[in-house]
Amino acid sequence: MPRPPANQPLLQVENLVVEFPTRRGVLRAIDDISFHIDQGEVLGVVGESGAGKSLTGAAIIGLLEPPGRIAGGRVFLDGGRIDDLPPEKMRRVRGKQIGAIFQDPLTSLNPLYSIGRQLAETITTHLPMSEAEARKRAIELLAEVGIPAPDKRIDHYPHQFSGGMRQRVVIALALCANPRLIIADEPTTALDVSIQAQIIALLKRLCRDHGTAVMLITHDMGVIAETADRVAVMYAGRIAEVGPVRQVIKHALHPYTEGLMGSIPSVGMDRQRLAQIDGAMPRLNAIPQGCAFNPRCPKVFDRCRVERPDLMAQGTTQVACWLHAPDRALAKAAGGGRG
């Protein structure tokens, strides 16, 4: 359905499928997910290792490692399709319209070039600027991300920076060309807690100032709670639940989200035991039929074992769980004996 441009989401992902062909058959790492990110919005993507959150990010910016490939679905940026662009065109989109921040700041920076050169290169690639202008802008960017004495630091090499400072440089690099969207994959995971708080505050401020939307991929629910507007919870290559962050954290609908929230220890909560989801996420080659969470789900019933739930609207949240199926809710309301 075509929408008027004013309400058009910045990023629209429709039925995305990512597959890895292997000798023992094709593995579906991401299985038919759809979501959108609005202009200037921070969407958190949370899930455990192997849930497919990083792959979703990589698929959107066209950085899937072969043999991984997009096997279905479409990705729109600002209404234009980007998942089928040729590599050369995709390179222009990356950096100019979508910036990326990865977990390990040391591997995202080239150790052989000064950070000034790396920043200037990115700036001149995407913006019509001379070398001198690019250098000036690079110094401004470094100042903006909170690097002291940017006019001196610009000629330093990555190894001369601490971990937190390097991540600031990477953020500056992602912001170079004023992108509309930043994909931040575990941007604070490798950092100490006090530095993590600094980087989160920085990311929040910059995105507000520049109106940049962020897809924030992390396993840390705390980071999401602090930063995101909405959150998508992923499990075994699917979105289990997506909705406003307050809603999802305080009133989780999906049993997996509920279990996940209960398993996080928090200061001030005196519990003898943490809520425990027994078992582990299934491997890609052994995803159960029906809902992928059904073998671990405390509220499982027959339908879950047979039929796979899609996202269903439930107030402001969407949840992929048969507990919240409209017909079930109707049956409940009518006092019928379906569930």
Place this chain on the structure above:
Amino acid sequence: MAEASRPLVRVQGLKRYFDVSAPLLNRLLEGQPRLTLRAVDGVDFTINRGETFSIVGESGCGKSTVARLIVGLYRPTAGVIEFDGADMSGFRSRKEMAPLRRRQQMIFQDPYASLNPRWRVRDIIAEPIRAFRLIDGNAAIVARTDELLRQVGLAPADGDKYPHEFSGGQRQRISIARALASQPEFLICDEPTSALDVSVQAQILNLMKDLQRELKLTYLFISHNLAVVYHISDHVAVMYLGRIAELAPTRVLFSRPRHPYTRMLLDTIPDLAMTGRQRNPVAGEVPNPINPPTGCGFHPRCPFANERCKIERPEPLPARGDAPGSAALVACHGVEEGRLPDDVRPLNAA
């Protein structure tokens, strides 16, 4: 002193320096000086039987070094480590150490690196039993490893598999089973859940609590995660640059943090309850421990620092206003002089 009331572990004046100088030739030719990294620089604490004592701090604060010193992987530069009344540095040979070694075991952070990939799980778990000659006969050892596997929530049949067949959480269970094999009283856990996903972390923390109750274990728990530390500990020591900044019973530390560094750390905990509390991330980073600041190590980042903090190193002193016997020890001139505002944080019991 009576056996039961004596603390299980007593550490006094513990120091460990590492020589991080350039090679001799470079020093001679280029005139570089000797460099010493003071990883642990004078630490005192005691751990009571059956309790969990945690050390928190950021990377490089020396918390893992303390763990390794206590378990004997490093020799202290100075100081005393007493285990059940016996001075660990008094032993000269492995043979003399063995009976004490059996009673303390370690669990490491990375369950991928700490299990030998070429050994079957059963042999990994049985290694301490064989090393200390605790049980004779293969059948008896198999029976014991089966029991251990069940105790940590695995099946006896898992004993015949190799580590790569298990997920991270299951591997950490194997590490725990191995640690329990010698029937220790004291477990040193160095970031045992940091490499795990939260739902798996919950499983392991629950398991550790259950085992502690069943087997009356004492834990030294090293972590950078304050929420985990709050959940599992009885006493908490906050380390900064090789020294203890604050040491207190868990609820005291979290409800009434005294040291400015503790307050800063508590401010960094993400607000999962979404109370809308404003966080003020403190500027600056942990200084290089090779060249630490003079006086109090935290003074360059401390909003309350004055001239005295820059010159004189504070010693841990009992804080005022706590119940006798459960007082916080705080190494801060500001707290001692009473010039820091009180910082009381309600803990909502749930």
